[in-house]
Amino acid sequence: MFEMSSNMLYIAFGLYLLSTICFAVSITGKKFKNKTGEERNKSALFGYVTAVGAVGFSIAYMALRWIAVGHAPVSNMFEYTAALGIAMALAFVILYPIYKNNYLGLFTMPVVMLIIAYASMFPTEAQPLIPALQSEWLYIHVITTVIGQGILAIGFAAGLLYLVRMVDFTKKDKKVKGVEFIMFTLVATVAYVGIVGGFQAAGYEAEFQYINEFEEEATIAYNLPPLVGPNEGELISEQGFDPPILMPEFIVSEDVNTILWSVLGGMVLYLLLRIVLRRPVGGALQPLVRNVNPQTVDEISYRAIAIGFPIFTLGGLIFAMIWAQIAWTRFWGWDPKEVWALITFLFYAAYLHLRLSRGWQGERSAWLCVIGFALIMFNLIFVNLVIAGLHSYA
Amino acid sequence: MKDVICECGHKNPYGTYLCESCGKPLKEEDKKVANMRYEGVARRSQTYSSSIVDKVWNFFSSVKVGIWIIVLLLVSSSLGTIFPQEMYIPPGENATEYYAQEYGIAGQLYYDLGFHNLYSSWWYMLLIAALGISLVIASLDRFVPLYRALKKQRTTRHAAFMRKQRLYGESDTDDSSDEDFDKVRAALKKKRYNVREENGNLLAEKGRFSRWGPYVNHVGLIIFLIGGMLRFFPGMYLDEQVWVREGEREVIAGTGGEYFIENHEFIVDFYDDDAGELFQEAITREEAPVVSNFQTNASLYRQPDDASIGGESDLEHVEDHEIRVNDPFQIDSISLFQVDFKLNELNTFSFGLEDEEGEMVGDVEFTVDLNDPEGFYEFDNGYTIEIMEYFPNFYIDDNGEPTTLNRVPDNPRIIFEVFPPELEPNEDSGELSMVGIQVNESLNDTSHTIRMTDADTIDVTGLTIRRDHTLPIIITGGAIFMVGLVQGSYWHHRRIWLQRKDGRWLIAGHANKNWHALKKDIASVTEGTSLPEPVDQLDSEEEPQKDE
Numbered sequence: 001m002f003e004m005s006s007n008m009l010y011i012a013f014g015l016y017l018l019s020t021i022c023f024a025v026s027i028t029g030k031k032f033k034n035k036t037g038e039e040r041n042k043s044a045l046f047g048y049v050t051a052v053g054a055v056g057f058s059i060a061y062m063a064l065r066w067i068a069v070g071h072a073p074v075s076n077m078f079e080y081t082a083a084l085g086i087a088m089a090l091a092f093v094i095l096y097p098i099y100k101n102n103y104l105g106l107f108t109m110p111v112v113m114l115i116i117a118y119a120s121m122f123p124t125e126a127q128p129l130i131p132a133l134q135s136e137w138l139y140i141h142v143i144t145t146v147i148g149q150g151i152l153a154i155g156f157a158a159g160l161l162y163l164v165r166m167v168d169f170t171k172k173d174k175k176v177k178g179v180e181f182i183m184f185t186l187v188a189t190v191a192y193v194g195i196v197g198g199f200q201a202a203g204y205e206a207e208f209q210y211i212n213e214f215e216e217e218a219t220i221a222y223n224l225p226p227l228v229g230p231n232e233g234e235l236i237s238e239q240g241f242d243p244p245i246l247m248p249e250f251i252v253s254e255d256v257n258t259i260l261w262s263v264l265g266g267m268v269l270y271l272l273l274r275i276v277l278r279r280p281v282g283g284a285l286q287p288l289v290r291n292v293n294p295q296t297v298d299e300i301s302y303r304a305i306a307i308g309f310p311i312f313t314l315g316g317l318i319f320a321m322i323w324a325q326i327a328w329t330r331f332w333g334w335d336p337k338e339v340w341a342l343i344t345f346l347f348y349a350a351y352l353h354l355r356l357s358r359g360w361q362g363e364r365s366a367w368l369c370v371i372g373f374a375l376i377m378f379n380l381i382f383v384n385l386v387i388a389g390l391h392s393y394a
Numbered sequence: 395m396k397d398v399i400c401e402c403g404h405k406n407p408y409g410t411y412l413c414e415s416c417g418k419p420l421k422e423e424d425k426k427v428a429n430m431r432y433e434g435v436a437r438r439s440q441t442y443s444s445s446i447v448d449k450v451w452n453f454f455s456s457v458k459v460g461i462w463i464i465v466l467l468l469v470s471s472s473l474g475t476i477f478p479q480e481m482y483i484p485p486g487e488n489a490t491e492y493y494a495q496e497y498g499i500a501g502q503l504y505y506d507l508g509f510h511n512l513y514s515s516w517w518y519m520l521l522i523a524a525l526g527i528s529l530v531i532a533s534l535d536r537f538v539p540l541y542r543a544l545k546k547q548r549t550t551r552h553a554a555f556m557r558k559q560r561l562y563g564e565s566d567t568d569d570s571s572d573e574d575f576d577k578v579r580a581a582l583k584k585k586r587y588n589v590r591e592e593n594g595n596l597l598a599e600k601g602r603f604s605r606w607g608p609y610v611n612h613v614g615l616i617i618f619l620i621g622g623m624l625r626f627f628p629g630m631y632l633d634e635q636v637w638v639r640e641g642e643r644e645v646i647a648g649t650g651g652e653y654f655i656e657n658h659e660f661i662v663d664f665y666d667d668d669a670g671e672l673f674q675e676a677i678t679r680e681e682a683p684v685v686s687n688f689q690t691n692a693s694l695y696r697q698p699d700d701a702s703i704g705g706e707s708d709l710e711h712v713e714d715h716e717i718r719v720n721d722p723f724q725i726d727s728i729s730l731f732q733v734d735f736k737l738n739e740l741n742t743f744s745f746g747l748e749d750e751e752g753e754m755v756g757d758v759e760f761t762v763d764l765n766d767p768e769g770f771y772e773f774d775n776g777y778t779i780e781i782m783e784y785f786p787n788f789y790i791d792d793n794g795e796p797t798t799l800n801r802v803p804d805n806p807r808i809i810f811e812v813f814p815p816e817l818e819p820n821e822d823s824g825e826l827s828m829v830g831i832q833v834n835e836s837l838n839d840t841s842h843t844i845r846m847t848d849a850d851t852i853d854v855t856g857l858t859i860r861r862d863h864t865l866p867i868i869i870t871g872g873a874i875f876m877v878g879l880v881q882g883s884y885w886h887h888r889r890i891w892l893q894r895k896d897g898r899w900l901i902a903g904h905a906n907k908n909w910h911a912l913k914k915d916i917a918s919v920t921e922g923t924s925l926p927e928p929v930d931q932l933d934s935e936e937e938p939q940k941d942e
């Protein structure tokens with residue numbers, strides 16, 4: 001059963017890819033075969049149907065895994081992050097029929113794939129639940145939150161689409177740099193997945209003996225070749241080599257090593273893209289989205305956030321408070337994760353109020369959508385893995 | 395301040411921008427589309443600005459100010475997560491030193507700025523108060539005018555009003571027919587629009603109640619904030635910790651001595667090999683065993699009303715409960731939560747007595763309950779042993795005096811006075827020795843040695859006793875907030891005005907958001923009629939940037 005659930009996710013991943021391709025064809029196809037309007041329409045339909053199928057398989061993955069492990073598959077980094085990708089796809093599948101915007105598909109599906117691929121870099125095996133998580137509120141709270149965040153993430157995809165459509169890439173100003181930074185982040189994530197996934201598949205492991213922050217001897221295993229080593233580290237495995245630089249004891253050298261690999265890999269990929277395209281990546285995408293109506297995309301992003309905000313609030317704050325009251329005796333305790341959920345809430349509240357005033361529609365609003373999504377990812381990754389609080393189970 | 399009289403005859407309050415009744419712009423503006431926010435009615439904040447009260451009112455009613463408050467709250471909240479708050483630093487650590495020690499200069503600065511207790515700092519409280527005030531004033535400022543405007547609006551609007559709507563269409567021939575009019579009306583009704591007619595003009599409206607969503611959600615937020623504030627009033631909030639040893643009973647704080655809790659057994663379970671193959675990989679990855687359950691098997695006892703004070707003997711048994719994480723014991727308004735435990739706390743020491751030759755003295759065997767030691771042990775062979783002093787958690791204080799940190803037997807030391815048969819406990823002084831774990835010192839001339847023969851331990855459960863009378867208010871506020879949020883987000887106020895002027899159609903539409911749905915509605919109700927397709931005047935106003 002467990003294995004079968006994993007296979008479902010693989011199939012879903014393939015379908016997300018297929019859907020991306022279909023949406024790409026539905027857009028670029030116009031240019032090449034102007035007369036065959038009929039066929040063009042079909043590839044968009046096919047893209048949507050594939051996306052629906054992908055979501056179906058994704059849900060099958062969740063259901064089977066739920067049955068296999070005995071609890072909702074939203075309890076560690078892999079499961080939660082994958083659920084976020086799936087929720088984003090689900091939100092797209094629901095929103096697409098309203099606006100029938102193929103460009104949105106072209107921007108959403110790759111992000112969904114990237115999130116799921118990123119998720120699978122975390123340990124994917126089944127994990128038992130510690131007592132604090134043994135509650136039906138686990139799924140009520142987490143699933144509601146993740147659906148809310150998935151819908152908010154559509155706001156990001158539409159915002160990015162807006163920016164790629166509207167920013168003037170012939171200039172070299174802050175806006176272009178901003179869009180290029182988003183592109184770089186996406187590319188660096190691709191690099192991270194490629195590098196970590198590759199070495200994982202190859203079974204790479206370099207082990208070091210080192211002195212940890214408590215000044216004790218310890219060992220640490222690297223799954224990537226060591227660009228930087230641990231404090232007073234000495235290689236003790238066959239694989240690997242002596243790294244050129246050693247880190248001081250208070251830094252988790254393995255994480256620094258992984259980040260270094262991702263950033264370097266991202267830079268290489270990004271530079272390659274720049275060389276091949278000979279212009280900013282956003283600028284290269286712009287001709288593709290020339291026919292996008294900016295008003296429509298702006299409205300899609302606004303609607304996505306207006307729809308996602310109440311759901312996120314319900315799951316991420318209200319249900320969270322109910323559960324915290326039951327499990328931790330208080331509904332609110334200023335734990336970092338709680339605070340960052342509040343910050344996300346306040347941020348989107350500010351966004352909604354800004355939308356009431358003129359001058360905050362369109363481009364500025366698109367930037368806000370991007371920042372909002374950055375907050376969600378920050379809360380998921382940085383707060384979970386770096387700022388340890390009560391929530392850090394993974 | 396004078397009322398403004400419109401050409402339709404309606405008297406509008408000073409400051410009105412679009413006539414409340416017919417909608418004719420009362421002030422000239424060169425924008426193509428009218429600002430429909432609050433229907434162009436005057437708000438108090440736009441009308442008065444002379445006195446201090448007015449100034450304060452205007453300040454807090456401004457959305458700009460509201461957004462600033464939200465952003466300031468957001469930024470300052472994030473500062474509090476850079477380093478842990480004081481309540482999350484390891485127990486026993488002193489904040490004065492901890493931050494500097496762990497995080498260096500940045501940590502010291504964090505501490506000095508008071509960020510280690512950021513969320514209860516006066517300025518954070520002030521920000522929350524400002525948010526509350528702003529919510530109240532901004533809502534009051536808009537509620538009445540909006541109510542008036544929505545109530546008073548006439549079906550027939552001035553042509554200038556129509557033309558200034560974002561969605562506007564005008565036919566260029568004068569062949570409008572009653573038949574088309576009826577068709578549109580029927581289609582609108584089918585789409586559940588509320589249709590009103592006047593002199594052959596039509597106003598179709600839908601989802602007006604969603605306009606009240608923001609006000610409902612703001613009221614919910616205010617109630618929520620009030621609930622949060624009430625916590626600081628005495629009696630509203632109880633937060634106590636109680637440690638109960640297995641087999642023992644403790645009074646439950648906050649019940650006036652009425653209720654007692656007994657811990658029959660404290661249990662910790664682990665995921666082990668039986669947990670199934672599925673979890674094996676994860677369990678091996680974790681180097682420590684993974685806990686599956688914390689549980690206290692507890693009983694609740696009640697002091698009967700007529701019982702003598704302090705007598706625990708005649709407690710009535712009320713109820714049993716297995717207290718687990720996520721499953722507290724509910725007693726009236728009080729809840730007992732499983733939050734902590736201590737395994738293998740020292741419980742009893744057993745002792746024997748050794749004479750000068752190192753032989754055990756027969757019959758002298760006794761056990762000391764470390765939580766409730768007896769003072770005196772007498773034996774049949776004439777020996778007597780007295781406990782002179784008992785330090786459950788021994789340490790030497792700053793003055794060099796032996797003392798105890800607390801009543802928890804973490805490091806027990808006992809000073810015994812041994813009276814062999816030839817000494818008389820009441821008159822003579824006996825042999826003094828201090829005994830503890832790995833400690834056995836004689837304090838005067840002793841010929842006997844006390845030997846620890848056994849030590850017994852026990853598990854202790856840590857429960858939190860919680861009563862929170864603010865919860866009903868918080869829940870009410872939260873629920874109202876959610877209702878308002880949904881009301882304002884999932885429904886939208888849409889209006890369509892239809893007029894015939896000299897045989898020509900005028901059609902205008904306004905939505906407070908979700909224009910897409912309104913456009914689709916208009917397209918579908920005008921289908922198959924001679925009505926013009928309204929254009930989105932914003933599409934042409936903001937000329938999109940050119941490609942390449």
Ligand code: HEM
Nearest residue numbers: 349352454455456457459460525528529532608611879882
């Ligand atoms: C965290 C606090 C707040 C939350 C969660 C909140 C929430 C909301 C929401 C969801 C809306 C509806 C927006 C929309 O329909 O797109 C709204 C509208 C509004 N809010 Fe707030 N709000 C907050 C604080 C404030 C403050 C401090 C002010 C003070 C100026 C304010 C003034 C307004 C106004 C004037 C509206 C528009 C009302 C209307 O459309 O008639 N809000 N608020």
